[in-house]
């Protein structure tokens with residue numbers, strides 16, 4: 051450094067001018083590239099799809115909102131529908147065309163809304179039906195589709211249906227077998243549950259009810275009794291629920307816990323050894339994945355179709371299929387739904403989230419859906435955030451992967467910012483799973499932490515003097531990782547995400563094909579999307595060191611379209627250096 055440089059503040063030095071020049075040139079180049087790439091892009095809010103014959107859900111990202119944690123509007127520390135309305139333009143900014151709302155229905159909130167006591171009411175905590183109608187109206191005016199959670203497997207034990215059922219005296223009562231009741235057995239003079247069935251949330255899946263004088267079955271909490279889908283009346287009631295929300299104008303349903311809809315009819319059978327509890331184990335021979343499920347999914351699909359036929363607007367049916375065998379996947383498609391492909395989420399536990407690991411998982415996802423519409427998801431309200439599961443330095447690469455894979459991607463709120471989950475290790479867990487399992491490591495609180503909007507108190511999530519229902523913790527670096535800051539920072543996770551959301555509208559990313567070129571790289575995940583002259587190579591360094599790749603065999607010529615980290619100089623195809631966690635998209639020219 052020369053004497054003059056020492057005296058001058060950095061930005062008045064020659065070095066700074068040089069840097070500014072490099073960034074301006076790089077910026078212009080990036081804009082030119084992106085503009086070129088999206089040249090033939092349809093308006094991404096034109097989800098009508100009639101002209102192209104493509105349903106809207108094939109061209110958009112789905113953004114999952116956990117209403118409790120997205121935006122509080124009334125200062126009670128819990129997010130609500132008005133809060134979501136106030137943030138709708140964020141989705142236009144993000145270039146996201148559809149939102150999925152986790153439950154906002156009347157509920158005692160034992161499982162934070164996944165225990166519904168009235169399916170056709172809004173819980174006062176989240177607002178009222180007027181708010182929901184306004185949300186629909188506002189979303190529509192902004193071109194945003196709305197998918198809502200549908201929780202058919204179980205109700206809350208505070209549902210009027212359950213109250214009727216436990217008080218029913220005999221089978222003449224229409225609610226008599228609305229739920230799954232069993233008198234149990236007598237072992238040495240003591241009453242015991244009829245079998246060894248275990249709940250996902252641990253412990254016996256049978257709960258004794260004094261009023262009815264029988265046990266009832268619950269796949270999840272004891273306060274979440276399972277409905278009996280062998281009862282025609284249950285089916286009819288749920289049809290009404292589906293119609294109710296379709297009449298409200300919703301664009302799709304995410305069906306909760308669908309593999310649990312039926313249990314084997316013969317309740318004297320014990321489950322085989324190994325089938326105890328847990329979220330995603332596929333060992334439940336009698337409690338999950340029963341063959342009767344698909345005709346019920348078809349039935350709901352048929353209702354959606356009647357609405358679709360009226361206005362030509364496609365209705366999306368997304369199935370929460372945790373722990374399903376491969377054969378079941380096809381049956382969900384046949385029934386007219388798209389089953390979530392969850393296998394990328396446990397990548398860290400299954401195969402260390404390496405490049406080879408993701409390659410195998412993605413191939414699996416694509417092969418399983420050959421000829422069908424794929425979907426990928428890498429986070430939700432039941433799993434730790436990407437930054438905590440895979441590592442902060444890989445968040446942008448993970449978002450790039452999600453948005454450049456075939457099919458419909460689903461992003462969990464906050465992942466576009468690279469948000470970490472809250473550190474609640476010194477707090478009594480709020481999540482019932484952690485409580486019933488007596489295992490705080492099973493808590494899902496961390497990933498349900500409040501959305502980080504800005505640098506104000508409580509990150510703009512709430513103006514409650516008490517603070518949010520789950521604290522905003524220091525480990526999340528909320529003063530840096532939030533919408534306000536990232537909006538103004540070129541190259542932030544948010545900035546990259548919204549550019550990728552536009553890039554993926556290019557034809558190359560809309561098709562279902564994906565090729566994994568044979569290349570001698572261990573730690574970089576490489577795949578090619580598109581065909582002919584419209585081919586793009588995606589390379590993601592998922593290793594623990596900087597790494598180089600040679601893609602000279604893939605094309606004679608290539609240009610850099612996008613990178614998650616600033617890059618300088620021209621591309622040497624035989625030696626492209628990638629930093630840890632860096633992702634690039636390269637346009638291949640023959």
Ligand code: GLC
Nearest residue numbers: 161164165270306307431432
């Ligand atoms: C689903 C939800 C989960 C909930 C469970 C019981 O798996 O994703 O959050 O606890 O169903 O409804």
